[in-house]
Amino acid sequence: MPLLSRSHRAALVSSVALATTLTLAACGSGGTSGGGGSGGDAAGDTVQVLASFYPLQFVAERVGGDRVEVSNLTPPAAEPHDLELSPAQARTVGTADLVVYQSGFQAAVDEAVEGRQPAHVVDASEAAGLEEHPGESGTGASTTGTEDAHDDHADDGHDHSSHGGLDPHFWLDPTRLVPVAEQVAAELTAIDPDGADEYAANLAELTADLTALDTEYSEGLASCASPYLVTSHEAFGYLAERYGLEQIGITGIDPEAEPSPARLREVADVIRDHGITTIFFETLTSPKVTQTLAQDVGVQAAVLDPLEGLSDTGSDYLDVMRNNLEALRTGLTCA
Structure with a gap:
């Protein structure tokens, strides 16, 4: 092999370094930060779940466990009522394996779900039993x-x-998260039948935690x-x-x-x-x-x-x- 000049060797090293950087960046692009899921799966079998705001992210992570990658459309510490989606975020609504959202709460998400028609959706509004004015005029x-x-x-x-x-803030009653979690488990099982037992076990554990929290509140606020x-x-x-x-x-x-x-x-x-x-x-x-x-x-x-x-x-x-x-x-x- 002919010897390379100093300038050619420098160019070769630079090219290798650039290729390595691009490869690492591509491998790391499927993270779970607030920009939404990728719809694809770098690992090959992880279910991509997109949650519209934090309480739904919590449920999806607990039910899905290690078999899912959950992204949150609402950035940390942001006000979810005012969420606006970038075109890239709106696209992820259509490419995620499962979208967990609450209709009527975030207009931008409602529009994205209607426009992108994701294959698997859990609408928390349907599961949670929303009311108009809960917690008012209870004692006279x-x-x-x-x-x-x-x-x-x-x-x-x-x-x-x-x-x-309807009042959208159902998650502040922990018992109302249980039927949402049940729907998430059902949809994940439909997407990933091999994980059915794991999803069921995770659901049971989450339900036990929410039931215990409910008991703590009932006892703590009883008097x-x-x-x-x-x-x-x-x-x-x-x-x-x-x-x-x-x-x-x-x-x-x-x-x-x-x-x-x-x-x-x-x-x-x-x-x-x-x-x-x-x-x-x-x-x-x-x-x-x-x-x-x-x-x-x-x-x-x-x-x-x-x-x-x-x-x-x-x-x-x-x-x-x-x-x-x-x-x-x-x-x-x-x-």
Whole structure:
């Protein structure tokens, strides 16, 4: 073989390095970060699952286990209500093996599902048993300050139309995640029959964890000085309904809505009349209005996570729900 000149050897080394870099990049392009799944499978047999926001990602990961690769369309710490999809993300809706989403919650995802027609879909809205106003007017004591709540919310831009008139935040009642998980297991089994036993076992384990969490909530909130759950927006109705509380939202379903002065006065009256000591703000929206109201009426403000997204990657749904339970027990003065 003829000897290569120094310049030819340098060119050859550069070409090899570039080829190696491209190969490694191609192998690493199927990650699970928020941009969506690939629809294909570099490993050859991993089921590609696309979830539209965090609680559905959690269910898909727990049920699918090692046999699935789950991508989340909503980036970490982002507000899922406002999600917009890039053309590339919209394409993944059509190429993923399974799409797990909630119709009526994220308009961009609804449009992508309708336009791309994925072969396998789980719509959480159908499984979760959604309601219009869960957790309200449960004790009769709300006649001071909540009977006109929805009229006031309408003035604030409160609008159920994007959710079909239904409260979408079902996942804050852990028992409502179980039928969603059952549908995910059924679809994964249809896609990957060889994994049927594993999916069934994972489903059983997740169901046991959710049942245990439900028991912790039932026992932890069984005896509280106040049943009134005052929140920055009405995201906790299913939780309130499940555990005998009554939600009083400063604003309605829309977390970006601004409360009217009349609504703020109304909620302040409820707080004073019922001796409420804590009102709750959220993790993904500004706490300013809630903290100002708390200061004005002389009560505490505390964080309650609606779990629409996951800010702390070191925790999961179960961890955040248990943190919420402790915040509730403190804020509502539970024995």
